[in-house]
Amino acid sequence: MLRKRLMKRIALLLCLLMVFSVLGGCASKEQTTQQGTPAAGDTIKLGFLGALTGSVANYGIPGQKGMQMAIEELNAKGGILGKKVEGIYYDNKGESSEIANITTKYITVDKVSALVGDPCTGLTKVAADIAQKNKMVIFSAGATGAGVVEIGDYVFRNTLLDTVAAPAVVDWMINTKGWKNLAIITSLNNGYSTALTPIFKEAITEKGGNIVLEDNVNDGETDFTAQVTKLKNAGADALVFTGYYTEAALIMNEAQKKGLNIVMVGGDGLYGQDLAKLGGTAVQEKVIFYAGFSTDQPSPETAKFLEAYRAKFNEDPDMFSAQYYDAVMIIAKAMTDANSTDPSVYKEELVKLKDYPGVSGVTTFRADREPIKSPVCLLTVKGEKFPALLEKIPVQAK
Amino acid sequence: MFWEQLLNGLTLGSSYALIALGYTMVYGIVQLINFAHGEVYMFGAFVGLFLVTAGFNIFVALLGAMAFCMLLGMLIERVAYRPLRGKSSRLSALISAIGVSIFLSTLMVLYRGPNTTRYPEVLGGSTFQLGSLQVSTLQIIILLIAALLMVVLELAIKKTRVGKAMRACSQDLEASKLMGVNVNRIISLTFAVGSALAAAGGVMVGIYYNAVWPYMGTMAGLKAFAAAVLGGIGSVPGAMIGGLTLGVLEIMGIAYLSSSYKDAIAFAILILVLIIRPQGLVGQKLSKKV
Amino acid sequence: MFDAFLNQTIDAYYLRILIFIGINIILALGLNLITGVTGQLSMGHAGFMSLGAYTSAILSVQLEVPFALALLGGALVAAFFGFLIGIPTLRLEGDYLAMVTIGFAEIVRVFFLNFGPGGKAVGLSGIPQNTGFTVVWLLVLVVIVLNRQLLASRVGRSLYAIRENEIAAEACGVDTTRMKVLAFSVGSLLGGLGGGLYAHYMYYINPQDFGFMKSIELLNMVVLGGMGSIPGTIIGVVILTILPEMLRIVDEYRLLFYGALLVILMIFRPNGLLGDVRVYDIKKWWTQRGDRE
Structure with a gap:
């Protein structure tokens, strides 16, 4: 009898806990929204798209490292346009409903200035649709399939096309x-x-x-x-x-x-x-x-990247780390050239990219915003x- | 090619059969689809992997995995199913089972990461020629172990006192209780035996395909459940026959029909069988009582 | 118009969750009719959702049919297949039926993986985003009201009777065959409707979105909230839609908590949070409470 009452109390407690966690979750999110409202603050936020768990985490995790490194290097040189750069990293698990939620959250709650990712074509398309509608630049570092940049003029990618x-x-x-x-x-x-x-x-x-x-x-x-x-x-x-x-x-x-x-x-x-x-x-x-990337026979840019990456993470970078790194750097270049962090302004500079010597090879954007990268590594x-x-x-x- | 594909099918089918046995035994007694069973199979495969990697002999690893999963199965029954027994609908128990299943696979993901891990080659990969047929020794060993386990199980159920009690419980739980059978103990044992068989299946699949991953239980569990239903759920020989049939059907579907519709073919045949024989291939037809 | 107002006032992230709750309510009420009310265990509801989603999306994208007609088309195709699946249920019961529904959903998934006009595994993108807050919640209201009417009617009582005891129901003159097929058809109609709304909200659908786990998720909603109860199903939907979002805080442990909570809830509320509580039970409780004060 006593035990039963105890059980009931525990159950009640758990239910209460759940309700409070729900309410608490709402409240804490509300706060971040309010804090995040001034979009033109003194930091430039970049939203990471990629899976950190799940079946495609192998692409996302090195990508995240590449992005982190690029952001650190940018900040060491004084950031972009004198503003500090901040990366935000949510895990989209490689699921399309997840990435849709996260993309919306980056744009509306976190007020990012650009989205970097996703490495997968299908997921990039989901995010790109949302980004295009919200006039937010999305820069995929790995989507190789068809029909990505066709979604709209805010959609870019930096990868070797199939x-x-x-x-x-x-x-x-x-x-x-x-x-x-x-x-x-x-x-x-x-x-x-x-x-x-x-x-x-x-x-x-x-x-x-x-x-x-x-x-x-x-x-x-x-x-x-x-x-x-x-x-x-x-x-x-x-x-x-x-x-x-x-x-x-x-x-x-x-x-x-x-x-x-x-x-x-x-x-x-x-x-x-x-x-x-x-x-x-x-x-x-x-x-x-x-x-599009190999650690053997590196170009000077790649060699420098390799050295820094190995020193920081104690492992070799892969194509995704290199492409995420390049994506951040290319966005930074466009923002600097345009003297603006407004996606609708700096995207005009992105389009003009020609023979950019990145760590993942030489990149040129065609007139249709598709990247041509050379060479192909077997x-x-x-x-x-x-x-x-x-x-x-x-x-x-x- | 036909005979080689048949052998492929029988090997795949024997792994389904081993998992299906656990489903069917539990179902026979408590009418519960133990959805966590696929995850027990996955844990079996991983425990086997740890033991083999730690340097144990493969047969020791197999027994170790079986012992571990026996305990795991009993623990699951004690924590997630027994508190619900008798006071709720079977569907609530099903949801509880789904909860356990999600919990266990996430636990393994947290521990090992979501990726596939390689199983060391422990039994060698030699092949020999049998007429025009190329047979791998691994396939033969796996088929033999599966057959041995099934024979032992069948004998245990038919000949021992505990087996007799299990059969009594599956016929009428209440009456068995009245006859002095410790029903809770028997149910617990049933979970233990079923889980041990699943663990054996997991270790063997790991050796055979050289790979284990945390989500391997979901699809295998679904297929094994299909196999159990195909054979007639609740029937031990039915699970064996159902498992082997499903394995062969699947492989033959890829070999001679279309690999793009593989799963659809297997399920379509399953549905047809059920519509023609609603009690499964060898299941008994029970008349409904009011 | 109202949608535009909402877009300005409510944060898009929360609006999104509200819309998902609405879509899930429609889906879960469909499943509730089959499994909760009539007691026919269906573990393949995502298959009907998939049919509705793909049919309506293809109607919109390829044939440029108006949104309302596309939704209706999707719902009708799903209902037709529900009717087809309803027929074998005359012979099958319990877990055999569960297996057939799982098999059916898998067949639908594999079909769309091979279906050219649906984009195969790449998925179908570029679906117009016609689903908004107003559309979803208006439909939710309509579905709830109609569902309530159905359950309170003679038909509804027959369905509950089948769940409680099929043979007894038949002996009392319930045409169990017709009723079961009816439950399946209406349930899958709602599944197709929900699928259509989902497709027109996500811009993009993929056969893998409607896998076995989606069916299980929907079943969880119905059972957790309370089988056969409309308010119960709604509560189940709200909890299981918000819970994963809240558990995002615990991030990688999210599914661990989710699984554990399912077990705990079932142990303490084995018949669901609001097992068999109907709309008029709440009304009665409310009025009685009013009287006392």
Whole structure:
């Protein structure tokens, strides 16, 4: 009886606690809103878009580090236009409803001056729609798919485009390596993958290759036995996989187990430390992917960045750290050139960017605001080193 | 290629079957869909990983994971289900189970991060030729372990006193109580046995596919539940048959129909089976009582 | 017009949450009719939502149909599939039915992953943002009133009777078959309506938005608030929509708390917060309280 009463009290207490946490949450948010109201204060706020947890956190976490570093360097040099720069970092978990909420919050509650991110195309589109409607500059550091900058004139990105890189890589496969018969596997529930597959397919047909097998997997699956068994019987010279690194490593594991020796080629979705960790010997020099960034044979800008990054985080930067870093720096340059932090003003300076020597390569914005970056780096896993540079293919802006 | 794909399907199916057994045993006794079961399977895989990484023999790791998950299963039952038993609808217990499931997978994410972890190769990756068929030793070992566990389970349920008590409880919980069966103990044991089997499945899947991740339980749990229902929920042989059938169907779907509609094919067949045989493949038809 | 006023006065972040609460109320009331009132466990409500969202979005984007018609189209397609799923329920019950609904939602998801006009896994973007606060909450009011009328009617009592004891209900002359199909159709109609509103609020939809976890989330709302109760469902929706936002403070531990709270709430309120409390119960309680004073 006594116990029951105790239980009831605990329950009541918990309910009260919940109500108060709800009310308390409201109240504390209200305060930040009021404090945040003077948008033209003495700090310039930049909102980070990216996942810090969840399945695409591997892109967001290094991105956040790159952004932090850029902001620190800017502040060390006196900030932008004499104002201190402040980064705000919410975790969007790689979910579209999350990023929509967070983007709205950055714009209306935190009053940021620019949004940096997201590394994924689908999520960037969600955020870009909201940013465009609110006349806020969004600068993606990784969205490679189609239909991003078309959303509006406040949307920018700094990344190696698949439509530029994939044909260059296919040309290298067919004409340099002589791999004519290709199998192609798509990750069906991955928007990046389903968008990349047609680009590869078109390039393969254009350059005179044959597609001998088309198959599908899903992100989050581990059983690829059926697909690999099919692949073994297809007689392909190489496999094009358009998905992410986790599934890539598991497919290669399965191939090794089934005694199939084949090279896998893919996009920068395969760029993740986990590729080497998960794949072990199965991916050694057998998985090749393209990216706009490599720590090998660095340009002077990249070398400086590498040194600072290693000193600060005690690890190597990847493409996302470099692109987030560049994104912040390019925004800072545009703000300085325009002498304004108003998105509708400094965006006019952004459009004019030409041959910007960033740490992630040389960037030029085309008339349609699409970036052309050169060169394309072909990367692979070699021994303990990830990623190891295989070759650099220069790209001409058409 | 057909035989190789069939073997692929049987291996996948045996992992479904091991998880489905836990669902079906618990369901048979308390009519609860234990949604946290997929997460128990995930914990089993991770505990196995820790033990193997710490240098233990794989069979020790397998037993260790099974023992750990036995305790975990009993703990879940004690904390999240027993307080609800008898005083609420089955749906509340279901929500509680979902709560546990979310809790456990988040716990693992916080501990290990959300990414996939590689399982060390512990049983070697050799293959041998059987006629025109290429068989990996791993597949054979996994099939053997799964078969052994299922035989042991079947014998335990049929021959031992506890097994008899379990069967009695699944027929009529109230009457068993009147006959002097310690119902709480039996339910707790059922959770323990089911969880141990799931852990075995988790460790084996980890070894076979070289990968474990915190969300692996969600889809596997869903598929295993489908397998249990396909076979006839509450029936132990049904779970085995359902698991193997679902595994083979899925692989054959990819091999000969379309990999893009893989899950849809598996579920469509499941729905058809249920419409034709509402009690599942080998389930018993019970007449409804008022 | 009212929306413009709101946009100026209320912070967009809170407005967004209010709109989500409205959409979720419509979705959850649909599921409540199937699971809460009639007792038919459906774990695939997101499938109906998905059908409504995609149908209405494609109608708007590709065919440029007016918003109201697009919403109606989405709701009707969802209702039609609800009707189709309702038929096998005549034979199945309990967890077998749950499995069929899960399977159905998965099939819908895989279908849209392969459906060209829906943009496959990339998703469908550029949907006009027609859903606003006024539209959502007007529809919520209409749905609540109609729902209340339905539950208070003879049909509503038959549905409750099926949940309590199907055989007894049949013996008392309830046409259980017709009633179950009716519950499924109306419930999925609301699911489709909610989906359409969701699509026209998010600009962008993706098959993965309507996965198994979404169905579970909706089921949580219905069961947590109290099965079969309109006020209960609304409370469930409000709590489970706001809770994750509040738990953002604890950030990475958010889902840990969420899971634990589900268990704790079920232990202390096994029948939901307002199990079977109906609108007129509250009214009665209110008037009695008034009398006493």
